[in-house]
Amino acid sequence: MNQQKLAQLSTDVTGWLISVGEKLRPGVKAIETVDTKSSRNDLVTNEDVAIEDFLEQQIHEHYPEARIVGEENKKSRVQDLDGLVFFVDPIDGTLNFVRKHDCFASMIGVYENGEPVFGAILDVMENDLYWGGPQLGVFCNEEKLPSVDDKPLAEGLIGASWRQLFTNRFNLGTVGYHASGVRILGSAGLEFVQLLHGRHVGYVSTLNPWDIAAGKILAEALGYKTSTVAGQKVNLLHTCDFVVMTPKAMKEFNALTYA
Amino acid sequence: MNQQKLAQLSTDVTGWLISVGEKLRPGVKAIETVDTKSSRNDLVTNEDVAIEDFLEQQIHEHYPEARIVGEENKKSRVQDLDGLVFFVDPIDGTLNFVRKHDCFASMIGVYENGEPVFGAILDVMENDLYWGGPQLGVFCNEEKLPSVDDKPLAEGLIGASWRQLFTNRFNLGTVGYHASGVRILGSAGLEFVQLLHGRHVGYVSTLNPWDIAAGKILAEALGYKTSTVAGQKVNLLHTCDFVVMTPKAMKEFNALTYA
Numbered sequence: 001m002n003q004q005k006l007a008q009l010s011t012d013v014t015g016w017l018i019s020v021g022e023k024l025r026p027g028v029k030a031i032e033t034v035d036t037k038s039s040r041n042d043l044v045t046n047e048d049v050a051i052e053d054f055l056e057q058q059i060h061e062h063y064p065e066a067r068i069v070g071e072e073n074k075k076s077r078v079q080d081l082d083g084l085v086f087f088v089d090p091i092d093g094t095l096n097f098v099r100k101h102d103c104f105a106s107m108i109g110v111y112e113n114g115e116p117v118f119g120a121i122l123d124v125m126e127n128d129l130y131w132g133g134p135q136l137g138v139f140c141n142e143e144k145l146p147s148v149d150d151k152p153l154a155e156g157l158i159g160a161s162w163r164q165l166f167t168n169r170f171n172l173g174t175v176g177y178h179a180s181g182v183r184i185l186g187s188a189g190l191e192f193v194q195l196l197h198g199r200h201v202g203y204v205s206t207l208n209p210w211d212i213a214a215g216k217i218l219a220e221a222l223g224y225k226t227s228t229v230a231g232q233k234v235n236l237l238h239t240c241d242f243v244v245m246t247p248k249a250m251k252e253f254n255a256l257t258y259a
Numbered sequence: 260m261n262q263q264k265l266a267q268l269s270t271d272v273t274g275w276l277i278s279v280g281e282k283l284r285p286g287v288k289a290i291e292t293v294d295t296k297s298s299r300n301d302l303v304t305n306e307d308v309a310i311e312d313f314l315e316q317q318i319h320e321h322y323p324e325a326r327i328v329g330e331e332n333k334k335s336r337v338q339d340l341d342g343l344v345f346f347v348d349p350i351d352g353t354l355n356f357v358r359k360h361d362c363f364a365s366m367i368g369v370y371e372n373g374e375p376v377f378g379a380i381l382d383v384m385e386n387d388l389y390w391g392g393p394q395l396g397v398f399c400n401e402e403k404l405p406s407v408d409d410k411p412l413a414e415g416l417i418g419a420s421w422r423q424l425f426t427n428r429f430n431l432g433t434v435g436y437h438a439s440g441v442r443i444l445g446s447a448g449l450e451f452v453q454l455l456h457g458r459h460v461g462y463v464s465t466l467n468p469w470d471i472a473a474g475k476i477l478a479e480a481l482g483y484k485t486s487t488v489a490g491q492k493v494n495l496l497h498t499c500d501f502v503v504m505t506p507k508a509m510k511e512f513n514a515l516t517y518a
Contacts, residue, residue, distance in 0.1 A: 099416050099439050100458035157358050162441040166424055166432045173425045180358050182421040184443035199359035 001117050006135060009118050013108050014131050016058050017122040020051055020106045024124050028101045051090035059086050070210055081114035087213030093187025105189025109213025119217030121189045130196055130218060138196060138218050148223035149198050152248040153179040156201030159191040170204055170229050170257045178256060195219050202245030209236045225250040229257055260376050265394060268377050272367050273390050275317050276381040279310055279365045283383050287360045310349035318345050329469055340373035346472030352446025364448025368472025378476030380448045389455055389477060397455060397477050407482035408457050411507040412438040415460030418450040429463055429488050429516045454478050461504035468495045484509040488516055
């Protein structure tokens with residue numbers, strides 16, 4: 001993508017996510033006034049849909065040629081990655097949003113003909129915006145983040161989903177023992193944030209395309225490796241067993257795991 | 260404890276922890292310049308000892324009659340809880356401190372003749388101070404925190420240690436499935452913080468007295484229940500299998516667990 005178009009895309013996407021944060025943070029407090037579980041779930045669905053509607057509206061208005069992949073519009077799921085495709089996850093870490101009112105993210109990943117162009121993750125409650133891509137590098141707000149510190153498993157922590165750790169999916173327990181340990185955050189977006197800051201050396205979880213798209217762009221731009229647990233290239237048209245790690249940790253993971 | 264003495268204790272302990280935060284945050288960045296694993300561990304030990312020395316010095320100076328229980332002075336471990344006892348954990352979540360440079364706490368719990376008097380937990384990197392006790396209530400910085408929202412397991416998340424979850428210690432997997440899920444943060448102090456904010460409904464882990472002392476005071480002051488996993492009263496002279504939950508979640512946990 002040419003620099004002028006990319007600069008505009010960056011301005012647009014980061015601006016939208018900043019707006020999403022402003023819309024969501026007051027809503028988090030409103031959740032506390034809703035008493036029943038079913039109302040709570042309704043509210044979340046409403047928030048999810050409202051934010052996704054807002055983002056889709058922006059995308060359609062500013063990028064009419066683009067197609068959108070998101071949780072709420074599964075009916076129109078794209079069948080290929082030709083042209084400009086926006087992956088939208090309005091609230092990533094929904095359970096944290098409902099139960100903790102904390103530790104959730106809003107994410108957009110933009111690809112052109114299947115190639116990574118621009119990714120952005122908003123840590124909503126911290127109001128920290130992570131953004132960038134292969135041409136721009138990666139930033140936390142205005143601060144440029146350094147490339148991956150290529151640590152082996154033994155020198156870092158890995159992120160995972162609790163059910164997959166508990167059932168030893170992918171041999172995660174053994175991987176955890178080879179690493180310094182396992183942390184469970186409950187948000188793919190915030191797991192990517194740990195990697196962008198060099199706080200974890202890897203993350204393994206079964207994820208949907210909109211959970212992966214933005215973080216994959218940012219992590220790869222810093223030199224992290226991504227693949228399916230079986231060692232295949234990630235296909236953003238399908239749910240997959242996803243892994244992102246430092247290059248050294250990825251090699252060790254491949255020798256330890258079973259898909 | 261009389262109000263004047265308690266007010267002085269509160270001023271002293273919170274002031275010391277604010278100083279600890281000021282000492283530790285620049286040190287976190289310094290860690291990144293140390294390359295070898297052994298140096299890293301040395302550095303942490305140094306930091307741990309330096310912070311504990313500072314806190315012990317303050318306690319001895321201002322409360323000469325008090326005794327201290329902490330990780331670094333195991334030799335002088337107290338044999339009873341008579342009089343004034345300070346439990347000191349200079350860096351809780353050491354692995355997070357080393358590996359993440361984030362998500363660790365500094366804690367002090369004060370008991371008089373075994374009764375809770377005052378607790379304080381500093382979330383070091385967020386620079387948020389949680390403090391209070393049975394007479395004062397509980398505060399996050401200047402904001403008073405509300406009493407426990409007595410949710411059952413099904414309406415909340417629980418915290419645990421990853422190894423104990425993985426090995427299904429205490430039947431934690433089943434407890435997790437009855438709850439909304441499990442989160443793993445790697446710091447007892449920050450697990451207590453989740454409870455104080457009503458973000459989790461419980462936390463289960465095998466812990467030392469200095470991991471428990473401050474958070475137990477604060478959580479109980481908000482109406483949380485604490486006990487050993489076997490349902491016994493917590494004895495702060497010994498390591499124990501510790502559980503803290505909302506009253507409703509505790510009842511469910513007792514029916515699901517095995518110690």
